[in-house]
Amino acid sequence: MSIVGSYMQMIEPRYVVTAILLNMFSTFIILSVINPYQLEEGQDLIVTSEDEKSKASFEMLGEYIMDGFKVAVVVSLC
Incomplete structure (x- = not known):
């Protein structure tokens, strides 16, 4: 969190928060591409x-x- 605070001091905080949210979504997308899985009935x-x-x-x-x-x-x- 100290790094996030540092970034918020350097640039406008709304951009930092937006970047964190976009980073989370991109992580989920990359993980689903790298490690896909299919659930079968009952799993x-x-x-x-x-x-x-x-x-x-x-x-x-x-x-x-x-x-x-x-x-x-x-x-x-x-």
Whole structure:
């Protein structure tokens, strides 16, 4: 975010925000060209157990944060 702030100091902020949004859309387009996939019938269904349904939202959020931290540690070690 410090880089975005620096860019906003150099040029008009509305151009920076527009560039960020366009960059996100172009990333999705490039990713879909590089890594296309087709779902077959029934692959888009999510099957959950009763244990997962009863978890509190904060507990689930904590697990996601820990998973992200583990990925960041593995990436930093490479």
